[in-house]
Every structure is written in C-alpha cells, then in structure tokens.
C-alpha cells in the first residue's frame with residue numbers, strides 16, 4: 001500500500017501514511033518552476049505505484065483541486081496500481097445533493113461519477129448528506145470526523161453542544177456523547193447565501209460554555225447567527241467547531257461573535273487544530289480487512 005496526497009490534502013496524507021506505516025508517494029505539482037501561468041493543474045508521480053493498493057487523499061475544494069483529484073486518479077491507474085481507494089476528506093460539491101429545480105446539475109452526482117471512473121472504493125468524512133454516498137457507482141463510506149471534535153470539546157470543558165440546524169443534529173448528538181454533555185438544536189431558515197434566520201427558542205445556557213457543532217463553516221453566517229442567539233440568552237463562552245472549515249469571504253469578521261473557532265484537518269486553515277488521521281487510518285484498515 002502507498003499513499004498519494006493531492007496538494008489540497010498533503011499534511012493529512014502524510015499523517016495518514018505515518019498512521020498506516022506505509023510510504024507516501026512523492027508527487028510534483030509543477031512542470032516548470034511557477035507551474036502553468038494560466039493556473040492549470042499538473043501532476044507527476046515521482047515514485048512507482050505499480051501493483052500497489054494506492055490510497056489517494058484529496059479534498060475536492062476549491063475547484064482546481066477537483067481537477068487535480070481526477071488527474072492524480074488517472075495517473076495512478078496509468079502507472080499500474082492494482083487498487084485505488086479515493087479518500088475525499090472534504091467532498092466539495094456535496095451540498096448540491098439533489099435537483100432542487102428543473103434543469104439543475106446534481107453536482108454531487110457529477111463528481112461521484114467522475115471519481116468512480118478510476119477509483120475502486122471511496123471514503124469521505126462527515127458528508128453534508130450521507131444519502132450522497134448512494135450516488136457513487138462504487139463502494140462509498142462516510143468516516144466521522146466528530147470523535148476528534150468531541151475529544152477537543154471534552155478537554156475544553158464545554159457544558160452543552162448545540163446544532164445550528166436540523167441537519168447538524170446527528171453531529172451534535174455524537175459530539176455531545178463523547179464530550180459528556182447534553183445537546184440541543186436550533187431551527188434554521190436560509191434567506192440567501194450569506195444570511196440565515198433561526199426560530200427563537202429558549203436554550204438553558206445562562207452562564208454556560210457552549211459549543212456549536214456543524215459539518216461545514218463556509219461564510220460563517222450560520223454559526224454567527226447561532227452564536228448571537230446563545231450570547232443573547234446568557235452563554236458566557238461560545239466555541240464554534242466544524243469538520244470542514246472553508247472560511248470564505250468575510251467569514252473571519254462574521255465569526256467575531258465566537259470566542260474560539262475549531263476545525264479539523266480535511267480543509268487546511270488557521271483554525272485547523274484537530275487531526276483526523278487516526279479515524280481515516282482505522283477506516284482504511286477496515287477496508288482492507
């Protein structure tokens with residue numbers, strides 16, 4: 001077995017290879033110093049993967065990393081790997097998981113179809129909607145990133161875990177069980193790409209330290225709205241925790257209402273404080289029996 005890391009996921013690929021005790025394949029991402037000036041991606045495997053079970057680790061965000069993922073998968077196949085497991089730590093495009101209106105692309109399906117051209121099986125981490133796994137024409141499994149967050153929250157001594165919307169309830173429940181706290185949730189309505197509204201609800205948070213747990217923080221709007229609600233009801237400390245921290249646009253400003261922001265490793269940012277390599281290594285071992 002050998003691990004190949006795309007440039008979106010190199011630290012995680014390196015950590016995974018270490019956990020598994022297998023080599024990390026050296027990959028170059030530039031044909032010439034400076035790469036393609038027009039921004040096109042380039043990959044070259046520097047080590048052999050012939051006859052190997054190759055584990056490709058690459059988050060599909062931002063868009064250029066989708067292209068790189070497909071290039072790497074194709075190169076691995078051309079180089080004679082006997083099996084290719086794609087680990088997509090953050091499955092970008094996973095939120096367009098159905099046709100909400102006639103004529104729309106089901107983006108999650110589009111990506112699934114193309115990744116499956118070369119991959120034999122797939123692992124992804126805390127996906128927005130687990131039903132997306134059924135869109136893959138290959139064996140696809142979700143690995144939870146929440147245990148890592150739960151351990152962080154336990155060490156941080158939070159009193160309550162809050163899901164900012166009903167989609168995150170399963171995550172809050174799992175995190176709370178590990179942190180040893182109760183959990184609660186809010187009802188969220190999305191008004192536009194940046195704005196959400198939560199239904200007013202009494203939360204027993206007076207004088208408490210509360211963690212809001214979500215799969216993704218993108219603009220930060222969801223978390224900031226929930227954080228304001230918590231502070232207005234007397235929470236003394238609000239910690240925002242997500243598996244995938246995208247932090248787009250003015251997210252850092254938007255998240256000022258939180259006392260701390262924590263993200264795990266699938267998308268690398270200044271808030272990446274928690275590794276998920278042990279969770280992924282366990283899933284790879286289960287795959288290979």
Ligand code: R5P
Pocket residue numbers: 128165167168193194214215216217218219220221222223
């Ligand atoms: C949507 O339901 C997701 O679980 C997240 O709540 C959402 O993607 C967060 O986006 P933003 O940070 O832009 O509010």
